[in-house]
Amino acid sequence: MNKKLRILIAKPGLDGHDRGAKYVARALKDAGYEVIYTGIRQSPEAIAQTAIQEDVDFVGLSLLSGAHNELFPRVVQLLREKQASDIIVFGGGVIPESDMPFLKEQGIAAIFTPGTSIAAIIEFIEANRPRVSH
Amino acid sequence: MKDLTQQILNGDIRSIARAISIVENNAPLKEPLLDELYPFCGKAMIWGITGAPGAGKSTLLDRIIAAEREQQRRVAVIAVDPTSPFTGGAILGDRLRMQRHALDSGVFIRSMASRGYLGGIAGATRDVIKVFDAAGYDLIIIETIGVGQSEVEVVSLADMILLVLVPGLGDEIQALKAGIMEIGDIFIINKKDREGAVKLKTEVEYVLRFKNESSAPPNPVIMTAATLNEGIAEVIAAAEQYFQYLTDSGQLEQRRRQRLRQEFYDIVLTKIQQVVENHYNLTQKVERLVELVVEHHEKPYALIEKHLNSILKEIEQR
Ligand SMILES: Nc1nc2c(ncn2[C@@H]2O[C@H](COP(=O)(O)OP(=O)(O)OP(=O)(O)O)[C@@H](O)[C@H]2O)c(=O)[nH]1
Ligand SMILES: [Mg+2]
Numbered sequence: 001m002n003k004k005l006r007i008l009i010a011k012p013g014l015d016g017h018d019r020g021a022k023y024v025a026r027a028l029k030d031a032g033y034e035v036i037y038t039g040i041r042q043s044p045e046a047i048a049q050t051a052i053q054e055d056v057d058f059v060g061l062s063l064l065s066g067a068h069n070e071l072f073p074r075v076v077q078l079l080r081e082k083q084a085s086d087i088i089v090f091g092g093g094v095i096p097e098s099d100m101p102f103l104k105e106q107g108i109a110a111i112f113t114p115g116t117s118i119a120a121i122i123e124f125i126e127a128n129r130p131r132v133s134h
Numbered sequence: 135m136k137d138l139t140q141q142i143l144n145g146d147i148r149s150i151a152r153a154i155s156i157v158e159n160n161a162p163l164k165e166p167l168l169d170e171l172y173p174f175c176g177k178a179m180i181w182g183i184t185g186a187p188g189a190g191k192s193t194l195l196d197r198i199i200a201a202e203r204e205q206q207r208r209v210a211v212i213a214v215d216p217t218s219p220f221t222g223g224a225i226l227g228d229r230l231r232m233q234r235h236a237l238d239s240g241v242f243i244r245s246m247a248s249r250g251y252l253g254g255i256a257g258a259t260r261d262v263i264k265v266f267d268a269a270g271y272d273l274i275i276i277e278t279i280g281v282g283q284s285e286v287e288v289v290s291l292a293d294m295i296l297l298v299l300v301p302g303l304g305d306e307i308q309a310l311k312a313g314i315m316e317i318g319d320i321f322i323i324n325k326k327d328r329e330g331a332v333k334l335k336t337e338v339e340y341v342l343r344f345k346n347e348s349s350a351p352p353n354p355v356i357m358t359a360a361t362l363n364e365g366i367a368e369v370i371a372a373a374e375q376y377f378q379y380l381t382d383s384g385q386l387e388q389r390r391r392q393r394l395r396q397e398f399y400d401i402v403l404t405k406i407q408q409v410v411e412n413h414y415n416l417t418q419k420v421e422r423l424v425e426l427v428v429e430h431h432e433k434p435y436a437l438i439e440k441h442l443n444s445i446l447k448e449i450e451q452r
Contacts, residue, residue, distance in 0.1 A: 003159055004222075004249070029223035034247045039230040046236040050229070053242055055151040083148060 003133050005125065006034045006056040010047045012071040013063050016040050020114070021062035024092065027118040028060075033125070044071055048078035051087055057132035058125060063093040073106035080107075088128055092116070135163060139170045142269050147242065150269050154244055157261040168261055171268035176390075178210075178267040179377060180274045182288035184254065184317075185298030187280025190324040192231035193360035194298065194369075195277055199235050201370050202273055208240045210271040212262055214255050216279050217247040224248075228277055242271065253287030254278035260291050260397060289317045290396050293386055294377055296320045296369070299338065301330030315341050319353060319380075320373050326357040326365065351379055414449055 009025045011018055018040050025037045036054050038047070051059050059079075061072055072091050079087050091103065092112040100111050110124050141149035153171075156163050183191050195211060202209050213228035226245035235241040244262065251257040255278055266274045278288045289295055297318030302325075321342070323335045338355050345353070354372035358365030380386040410416055423441065426432045 004247070025225055029218065029225045030221050032222040034217075034224045034226060034245075036226045036245050037230060038233050038236075042233070043237075046233065049147075049236050050233070050243075052148055053151050054229075054245060055155045 004034055005058070005129065005132065006036065006054060007058040007060060007125070008036045008038065008047070008051050008054060008056040009060045009062065010038050010042050010050070011040045011062050012042050012044055012047060012075065013065040013067050014041060015063070015065040017064055018062070020064070020092065021060075024060065024062065024118070024121065028121070028125075031118070031122050044074040044078055047075050048082060048084070051079065052082055052084050056087060058128075059087055059089045060121075061089065061091045061093075063091065063095075066094070068093065068095055069099055069102060072103055072108050076107040086132065088132065090121075090124065092121075135167060135170065138163075139167065142171065142265065143174060145269050147239075150242065150265060151244070153265045154262050157265060158246065158249075158256070158258045160258070164261070168264055171264055174268040175264050176267065178263075178271055178274045180263060180267075180276070180291065180293045181296060181373070182276045182278065182292035182294070183296045183298065184278040184281055184286060184288055185322075185324075186300065186303055189280065189298040189300045189303070190358075190360045191277050191280070191298050192228040194296075194322065194324060194358065194366075195228075195275060196232040196234070197360055197363055197366040198275070198370065199232060199241055201366055203235075203238065203240060206240075207272040208270065210242045210244070210266040210269075210274045211277065212244055212246055212259055212266075212274070213277040214246045214248055214259065214279050217249050219250070242266065242269075248279060254281040255288050255291065259288075263291060286314070286317050290393055293389060294319045294373065294380060296322055296373065298322045298324050299334060300325045301328050301334045315345060319376055320369065321353055321355040322365075322369060323355065323357045324360055327359045327362060331357055350383075351376070409449065410445075414445065419445070 007028055009021050011021050025035045028035045036056065038050055047059065059075065061075060063071060068091060076089050079085055079089070088109050089107065090110040090112065091108050095111055095113060103111055112121055138149055138153060142153055153167060156167060183195060185191055192213065199209050199211070211232065213226070215224055215226045215228060217224045224247035226247060229243050229245050232243055235243065246256045246259060246262065248256045255276065259276060263274055276288055276292060295318050299321065321338055323331050323338065325331065335355055335357055342353050342355065354376060356365055356368045356372055358369060423437060426437060427434050
């Protein structure tokens with residue numbers, strides 16, 4: 001049984017530009033994943049709760065507003081509090097190189113900056129498939 | 135598994151979500167789990183909401199959830215979107231319109247991909263309903279894929295169907311022609327802020343006159359503007375009243391019994407198919423039959439009839 005991977009693509013924070021998030025969502029759909037898209041301006045609480053209800057394997061956070069150092073770790077922390085630390089969180093958006101070590105340390109499994117190819121994201125997901133196939 | 139069952143009965147969100155995945159993935163735990171949950175099922179009210187793509191099903195649902203929550207009802211939503219037949223992927227976007235309920239502990243929204251199942255729902259939808267039912271949700275609503283006329287299998291899963299029509303989609307003609315009117319219990323004319331809504335309502339009511347027997351109350355036809363939150367209270371009131379009628383008239387019981395009948399029938403057939411596939415090399419045998427017909431000009435029906443007996447015997451001996 002080849003389990004279908006489910007991915008939540010969510011936009012925390014206040015910026016209203018979801019072109020990038022939608023692009024990634026569509027590309028992941030085309031790669032054969034089930035993608036749940038919840039729209040802009042989601043609170044970390046709503047994202048965590050949605051991830052749990054939808055029983056996703058991954059949460060992809062997209063953010064342009066610059067609050068990633070606060071919002072991304074918050075989602076990870078909330079998932080932990082809800083005994084859902086097996087859900088893998090990755091992030092994307094305009095994120096300076098210098099913030100990456102901190103985010104990694106906070107439990108963000110991968111960061112994809114705007115130049116990243118979809119192939120790199122898919123590679124990351126596939127590399128983690130064994131981890132999420134519960 | 136006893137643990138998981140208990141957690142579901144306790145309404146634990148993570149466990150419910152996990153159980154749904156087990157059901158959806160047809161994992162080995164599925165059948166024993168559903169059997170354990172079964173005694174706790176049957177309390178929920180199950181609605182289906184269906185209609186053309188973009189008719190406003192999700193937006194209506196968002197409003198309906200809000201209204202039901204005011205009455206302290208716990209609501210579960212199963213929102214089905216299509217799986218791409220080419221990639222196997224899906225974008226599940228219905229939830230987007232209901233996301234303001236994400237933090238309400240009395241609301242559980244689950245998106246489902248159809249995974250190749252035709253009929254406007256997913257193959258596992260029927261069993262996901264049971265998980266929610268056992269978990270104590272009072273109202274379970276299934277949003278189908280935006281459908282045409284032929285994909286209305288939700289009828290066989292729900293107690294009651296809300297059919298959403300909108301002006302300007304040619305629904306007027308469609309309604310008359312295709313017999314989609316047969317499946318609705320509550321008729322919602324959404325986007326009443328648009329031109330043609332009143333006309334559509336008149337036409338729907340006209341068609342319904344031929345459907346309704348004299349004894350039954352007429353199917354409610356309600357105009358709404360989901361985006362403006364108009365007509366929602368009327369929908370709820372009509373739905374509750376109609377549900378009461380279904381209950382009192384014995385139709386609800388009848389529908390549920392029919393649902394069970396259909397389900398058992400499907401399960402038995404699936405099991406038989408599995409036995410055939412597991413214990414009998416069907417692919418290879420069919421290949422042989424094709425060869426006989428194509429190259430040796432045997433007659434298909436006579437040939438299959440001849441082989442069927444040996445097939446059945448072989449299975450029996452296993
Ligand atoms: N003008 C108007 N637009 C509406 C109304 N209700 C919904 N819409 C809009 O119609 C579009 C589709 O709404 P959805 O609720 O996503 O429709 P749906 O039937 O769930 O669509 P699918 O799930 O894709 O089949 C959205 O842009 C809504 O804002 C209404 O009453 N009036
Ligand atoms: Mg929808």
